[in-house]
Amino acid sequence: MVSMGAESTVTPWEVSGKVDYEKLIKEFGTKKITPELKKKIGRLAKDSHSLIDQEIYFSHRDLDVALADFESGKGIFLYTGRGPSGPMHIGHIIPLVFTKWLQDKFKCNLYIEITDDEKFMLKKENKMDEIRRIADENILDIIAVGFDPERTFIFKDSEYMGNMYPLATRVAKSINFSDVKATFGFENSTNIGMIFFPTLEILPTMFENKRCLIPAAIDQDPFFRLQRDIAESLGYKKAAQIYSKFLPPLSGTDGKMSSSMPESAIYLSDEPKTVKQKIMKYAFSGGQESIEMHRKLGGNPDIDVAFQWLKYFFEPDAKKLKRIEEEYRSGKLLTGELKTILVEKLNAFLEEHRERRTDAREMVTTFMRTGALAKKMWATKHE
Amino acid sequence: MVSMGAESTVTPWEVSGKVDYEKLIKEFGTKKITPELKKKIGRLAKDSHSLIDQEIYFSHRDLDVALADFESGKGIFLYTGRGPSGPMHIGHIIPLVFTKWLQDKFKCNLYIEITDDEKFMLKKENKMDEIRRIADENILDIIAVGFDPERTFIFKDSEYMGNMYPLATRVAKSINFSDVKATFGFENSTNIGMIFFPTLEILPTMFENKRCLIPAAIDQDPFFRLQRDIAESLGYKKAAQIYSKFLPPLSGTDGKMSSSMPESAIYLSDEPKTVKQKIMKYAFSGGQESIEMHRKLGGNPDIDVAFQWLKYFFEPDAKKLKRIEEEYRSGKLLTGELKTILVEKLNAFLEEHRERRTDAREMVTTFMRTGALAKKMWATKHE
Numbered sequence: 159m160v161s162m163g164a165e166s167t168v169t170p171w172e173v174s175g176k177v178d179y180e181k182l183i184k185e186f187g188t189k190k191i192t193p194e195l196k197k198k199i200g201r202l203a204k205d206s207h208s209l210i211d212q213e214i215y216f217s218h219r220d221l222d223v224a225l226a227d228f229e230s231g232k233g234i235f236l237y238t239g240r241g242p243s244g245p246m247h248i249g250h251i252i253p254l255v256f257t258k259w260l261q262d263k264f265k266c267n268l269y270i271e272i273t274d275d276e277k278f279m280l281k282k283e284n285k286m287d288e289i290r291r292i293a294d295e296n297i298l299d300i301i302a303v304g305f306d307p308e309r310t311f312i313f314k315d316s317e318y319m320g321n322m323y324p325l326a327t328r329v330a331k332s333i334n335f336s337d338v339k340a341t342f343g344f345e346n347s348t349n350i351g352m353i354f355f356p357t358l359e360i361l362p363t364m365f366e367n368k369r370c371l372i373p374a375a376i377d378q379d380p381f382f383r384l385q386r387d388i389a390e391s392l393g394y395k396k397a398a399q400i401y402s403k404f405l406p407p408l409s410g411t412d413g414k415m416s417s418s419m420p421e422s423a424i425y426l427s428d429e430p431k432t433v434k435q436k437i438m439k440y441a442f443s444g445g446q447e448s449i450e451m452h453r454k455l456g457g458n459p460d461i462d463v464a465f466q467w468l469k470y471f472f473e474p475d476a477k478k479l480k481r482i483e484e485e486y487r488s489g490k491l492l493t494g495e496l497k498t499i500l501v502e503k504l505n506a507f508l509e510e511h512r513e514r515r516t517d518a519r520e521m522v523t524t525f526m527r528t529g530a531l532a533k534k535m536w537a538t539k540h541e
Numbered sequence: 542m543v544s545m546g547a548e549s550t551v552t553p554w555e556v557s558g559k560v561d562y563e564k565l566i567k568e569f570g571t572k573k574i575t576p577e578l579k580k581k582i583g584r585l586a587k588d589s590h591s592l593i594d595q596e597i598y599f600s601h602r603d604l605d606v607a608l609a610d611f612e613s614g615k616g617i618f619l620y621t622g623r624g625p626s627g628p629m630h631i632g633h634i635i636p637l638v639f640t641k642w643l644q645d646k647f648k649c650n651l652y653i654e655i656t657d658d659e660k661f662m663l664k665k666e667n668k669m670d671e672i673r674r675i676a677d678e679n680i681l682d683i684i685a686v687g688f689d690p691e692r693t694f695i696f697k698d699s700e701y702m703g704n705m706y707p708l709a710t711r712v713a714k715s716i717n718f719s720d721v722k723a724t725f726g727f728e729n730s731t732n733i734g735m736i737f738f739p740t741l742e743i744l745p746t747m748f749e750n751k752r753c754l755i756p757a758a759i760d761q762d763p764f765f766r767l768q769r770d771i772a773e774s775l776g777y778k779k780a781a782q783i784y785s786k787f788l789p790p791l792s793g794t795d796g797k798m799s800s801s802m803p804e805s806a807i808y809l810s811d812e813p814k815t816v817k818q819k820i821m822k823y824a825f826s827g828g829q830e831s832i833e834m835h836r837k838l839g840g841n842p843d844i845d846v847a848f849q850w851l852k853y854f855f856e857p858d859a860k861k862l863k864r865i866e867e868e869y870r871s872g873k874l875l876t877g878e879l880k881t882i883l884v885e886k887l888n889a890f891l892e893e894h895r896e897r898r899t900d901a902r903e904m905v906t907t908f909m910r911t912g913a914l915a916k917k918m919w920a921t922k923h924e
Contacts, residue, residue, distance in 0.1 A: 279714045320703015330734030331662045338733060351713030354737035
């Protein structure tokens with residue numbers, strides 16, 4: 159757990175307060191993505207991505223090594239996951255959109271772990287049936303992102319454990335209670351399923367004997383630090399990570415979006431009208447109290463959630479974004495106008511997503527069972 | 542862990558010192574098998590067994606309830622296991638012989654769990670390949686006991702985990718680190734695989750929604766106390782246990798036979814000559830120092846391992862056993878003569894065992910995959 163004084167907390171299960179990303183890099187011991195590294199990504203991907211350009215993906219471990227492995231022909235693979243705790247919101251889908259970009263550009267395999275086991279075991283009140291229903295819904299949203307069906311394997315832990323368990327015993331044997339206590343703040347009252355679970359979050363990094371690259375929000379780092387401690391002794395490679403900042407919740411630029419506060423998030427299922435209402439009503443504004451004041455003093459885009467969302471993802475054109483920023487700061491662009499820009503972008507994105515989601519249903523079997531990679535994985539016993 | 546003053550320790554992993562079984566019953570909170578219960582077993586089994594008659598199986602939890610379930614037609618099933626840490630000795634096979642008797646008499650299903658995962662994770666130096674090789678050898682010895690191939694399912698955790706994991710998450714969610722710390726003495730340095738493992742030892746008690754009866758040595762009780770704490774909240778029945786004393790090692794009537802001291806045990810693979818040598822040389826004797834003294838003072842069968850082994854298992858005829866005891870106590874029977882009786886019994890048992898073991902190889906697939914029960918189990922996902 160990284161505690162930032164009294165104001166802020168970042169763990170895999172909690173992000174609250176004003177996040178100081180520079181401090182986080184120091185405390186976690188990760189590296190900044192330098193301008194040189196940015197260029198290298200662009201050169202190898204033969205493309206750029208606004209999430210990199212805008213430094214939303216800002217930190218890493220061994221990303222340079224992963225790129226070198228790609229360049230030399232050794233190859234890499236991608237791994238990400240989803241804990242099916244509830245319906246997915248915008249903050250969940252953006253990293254997946256970026257992961258799809260990485261897969262497209264680097265033409266590599268991708269493993270998506272659905273940690274239904276962890277979500278069931280995490281809270282006393284969580285019911286297995288409900289978690290499964292959520293998992294199935296989430297999988298449709300994930301498939302809608304448009305991954306390569308022959309190079310992507312989506313699996314639920316509860317279903318795929320049989321293929322993973324022998325390797326899981328090797329991973330688990332390398333980690334003791336002190337390790338998970340220190341890393342995750344587990345206590346004596348933590349159930350033994352949760353204590354075992356980090357094994358399974360680490361395990362997909364060993365699905366291939368290539369370097370695994372993990373796109374994730376930086377709060378997931380503790381899991382992967384453990385991986386990096388033990389991987390080589392088990393005959394596998396240390397996983398590389400590319401870490402993002404948190405998409406701010408509507409309520410303000412502190413913490414991250416939470417499923418437990420519906421008004422702080424835009425869900426993938428939110429209707430256009432709902433999106434408009436939420437943004438207009440809840441999106442924290444950097445504007446002034448009256449139009450007159452705003453025209454005179456201008457707005458502050460740095461604390462304005464609508465602007466931050468545009469910057470984070472929804473306005474990938476850097477020039478347009480710059481113009482919006484300047485006009486807002488000068489007072490030319492009003493809060494309502496700024497919010498309207500976001501609402502339109504959001505609704506266009508969500509409409510497209512929902513169309514693809516409708517088609518996703520018939521792709522489930524391909525991604526989970528019969529696609530080239532899925533088929534190979536079901537025939538593999540990891541050891 | 543039950544510590545008996547400074548002299549003795551009984552845990553699932555260690556039995557040392559002089560075991561006071563009366564005290565153990567009190568400390569563990571199990572019950573004695575009363576003469577009435579003995580009679581009831583005989584009446585329902587329509588047979589008797591010397592291991593019951595001689596009170597080697599001496600204690601229980603809910604055995605009376607299990608027998609009532611059998612009698613009323615609700616039915617019961619049996620569960621036992623084997624941790625494949627090394628070659629099997631006489632102390633391992635006797636409980637299985639008794640289990641076979643129970644299966645024959647009560648015509649019920651039997652599940653035999655091979656905990657290759659636990660044995661691999663228990664010790665740093667244990668290699669997975671070696672544990673598997675041992676497991677395969679052990680399975681031949683188990684099959685040689687003669688279980689009903691259509692009513693018995695033998696499985697390795699490493700192979701069957703896929704079918705167990707959903708239920709395992711429910712079991713694991715009900716147990717926390719404090720529980721396993723208190724029950725097994727786990728520490729912060731215990732690896733997270735071992736911490737999770739009690740889940741899998743408990744799980745087969747929930748393979749059917751009937752009462753499970755577990756024949757075991759009494760040191761296994763901690764596992765099943767945990768089972769009894771959580772079973773009903775998960776919709777299953779509290780398992781019943783029938784507990785045995787420990788077959789004394791050759792070295793004396795303290796502790797139990799250990800695979801790590803080859804001279805303290807008779808292995809199932811020991812040649813007739815080896816058996817004779819070991820018994821003659823190592824079996825702790827209750828006889829006197831010289832023949833003259835022995836004739837005069839007589840021997841003490843209570844501390845004589847050869848006599849104890851005859852009593853425990855190898856002389857099931859109570860009258861013959863009584864005569865041997867009296868003649869030994871009186872000095873009429875010499876130590877060498879007593880040992881010769883045991884050697885003959887042992888070698889006859891082992892010869893028969895080895896013959897059946899040769900035939901066992903072609904039964905492995907039946908017990909593990911294709912037999913009626915095995916087939917059904919592979920088609921079952923436990924939840």
